Amino acid sequence: MTGVNEVQVVAAHQERATLRVGDMFLKVDADQVRADIEVAAMTSAPIPTPRILWRNPPVLALGALPGAPLGCLGQPSTASRAAWTAAGATVRTLHDAPLPPAPGRSPEQTAALLDSECAWILEREILPAELVARNRRIAESALRPWKPVFIHGDLHIENDTVTGVIDWSEAASGDAHFDLATLTLGHRSHLEDVLSGYAIPVDRTRIHAWWSLRSLLGIRWLIEHGFDPATPGCEVDVLKVQAGWGDSGRGGVRG
Template sequence: MDEVEVIVAHSERATLRVGEVFVKVDGHLTRHAAEVRAMDLASIPTPEVLWHEPPALARAAVPGTALGVLGAPSEASPASWSAAGRVIRRLHEAPLPPMPGRPLAGVEAELERESEWLLAHSPLPAEVVQRNREIARGALRPWRPAFIHGDLQITHVFVEDDEVTGIIDWSEGAPGDAMFDLAILTLGQEERLEDLLAGYGTDVDREAIRAWWSLRCLTAARWLFEHGFDPDAPGCEYAVLRARMREEA
């Protein structure tokens, strides 16, 4: 029997690996059902579901390697990023899934609430939070809903020989803003945006992507802190917020 490897663990969920099987345990008993449904509906490569018995979901390992790791420059080739762009475009053009998306008013309320928390509790200078808050409001515009992954981190996209072999972790799959997916994938990897768009297509709202970079970092920081992660680690959320302010100065 292979050893059990803990991939990620916090108070909401945990993911374990045993050989070529990944087992996710989630305290939210309906979230796995939504994830399986999203993978069934997606028109792109996804992991094989081996079994689902709440609160656990087992899936097969995806071949290849992730586009990169959080907090470090991606070593994947431009061709791999372009391949990711093509696959994500297919997803965004697929029929909308039946799951509810996040309402714009809810996103706006979260931005304001989390920005106030950062002003009161984070080591970031107030001007960094306030400037990013202004930038983030650029994402708060009406969007044409697309089928989005919803948590398209760089660690969730696997490639091999410059082709996408699978995209994992679909618990946030729902109708939403396509620019959000593109922003999450390039968060902390902003220099790879053009490689991604070489495959996705350049008919995108770059300002909205940049706004989502700021919005994501502002709204994710407290959750990371409360679940044992460090948003101030090199290359992570606070670093992105500082960089965004310098770029927009």
């Protein structure tokens, strides 16, 4: 490649890394099953996704999508309400598509995982027991049976641009409310904008439940992969807001 002045590390941890080289993203993933799922999801998704340039395991090369993300983690979004509404319409299009090959977790599997993650947090005294208990109660509404749809599985604001959606490694069949919650977790003030674009009735209580559930499930993974869930605007802040311990109007909280 010519005209490339630097290599940008977009994300890196023990499981995988993403590098940006010019207008190309290089995803290095030792788990080829997960990489297969990502390629299959991008191929079948009925919405704009990165173009697959080439694949030479463990590396997957993707073209960059134009446009800017809806926001940055831990900071207020500068995107317009129209952009958030368009994101909601895009998510609806995805959820209306035929199911992808990956089955995703069942409600029973999710409940068992939540129990084990809460126990891990409490045993190590990472969070106050009352904070965990309050969010565990809120999360229960997300564990009711759901009608599976094609979900992105990691639809936080940095994966959603005005023109398309990136990072499909967690794509599977699952609860539509999970994607809506993940997209709006750090920017709950834009929930109504997203739902305006989504254009069909949803259970807002279930979205709130996924905010708590996703945050509780993320604590151990973040710590074990070298991230701090207590960084301002991250998972611990989300749990505090959910429990009424923080400022529910804070625009930069994410999960």
